[in-house]
Amino acid sequence: MPFSSRSYANRYIPSNRLPSGVKWLLIATIGISVLSIILAASRPELSLFGYFALIPARVVTRFAIWELVTYLFIHGGLFHIVWNMLALWMFGAELERTWGTARFVRFYFSCGVAAGILVIIAAYLFGGANVPVVGSSGAIFGLLVAYGVLFPNQTMLFGFLIPIKTKYFVMIIGAVVLIESYLSVSARQGASEAVACVGGLIAGYLILRGRGLQTRVSTPVLAGYKDWKLRRARRKFEVYMRKKDSNRDRWVH
Secondary structure, three states, X not given: OOXXXXXXXXXXXXXXXXXXXXXXXXXXXXXXXXXXXHHHHHOHHHOOHHHHOEOHHHHHHHOOXXXXXXXXXXXXXXXXXXXXXXXXXXXXXXXXXXXXXXXHHHHHHHHHHHHHHHXXXXXXXXXXXXXXXXXXXXXXXXXXXXXXXXXXXXXXXXXXXXXXXXXXXXHHHHHHHHHHHHHHHHOOOOOOHHHHHHHHHHHHHHHHHHHHHHXXXXXXXXXXXXXXXXXXXXXXXXXXXXXXXXXHHHOOO
C-alpha cells in the first residue's frame, strides 16, 4: 500500500486548500520571527525581542498587555519556528476546516493569551519575572489538545515514523511538558516555554470541555444545596410543631 493512500498520511501531504486562518498565521509568524532573528544578529538595538517578547514584570508594572499576543509571533531560532509552524499546519488546518476560520482564530489566540497569563503567574510565584518568553507553543499546544479531544482515535505518525492514536500522543506530549515545566520552576530558572505549553494545554481543554465540566461539578453541588435546604426546612417545621404542642399542653388541665 503506498504511503499516500494511508489514512494517517493524507493530512501530511501538501494541499492547495490550506485554510485562510492557518495560512495567514503561518505567513505572519514566519515573517516576524525571521525578521526578529535577523535584526537580533545584525542590529541588536533594533531587536524585536526587546519590544514584543513576553516579560512578566513589564506586563504587570508597565501594563504592556500587548505582549500577551505579540510574543506568539517571535521565536528564538530556526528549529523553534519549524516545529511550531509544522504543528500549526498539521493540526490547525483540520481544526479550522471543522470549526471555521473565526472560531479557530479565537481559539488559537485564547490559548496563547491564557498560556501567557500562566507564565506571568509562575514567574511571580517561582521567580524569573524579568525572563523573556517567546514562541507560539502555548497556542500550538492548545490546538494539539483540541485535536486530541475532537479526533481521539485518529491515527497520526509519531516522529513521522510510528503510527499512534492522537489521544495517546497528546498524553505523552502533555506528560513531557509537565515534567519540563516542573524542572524549570523547581530549579528556579523562571517561567519557561514549558510553562506556556502547559498553559496552552489547560486552556485548550477548558475551552472545549469547560461547560461540560461546569455542569458535572455544579449539578451535584446544587443538588446537595437543595437537599440541605429541604432538611433545614424540615427541622424548622419539627421545632415549630413541638413548640406548638408544648404551648397547647400548658392550657389543658
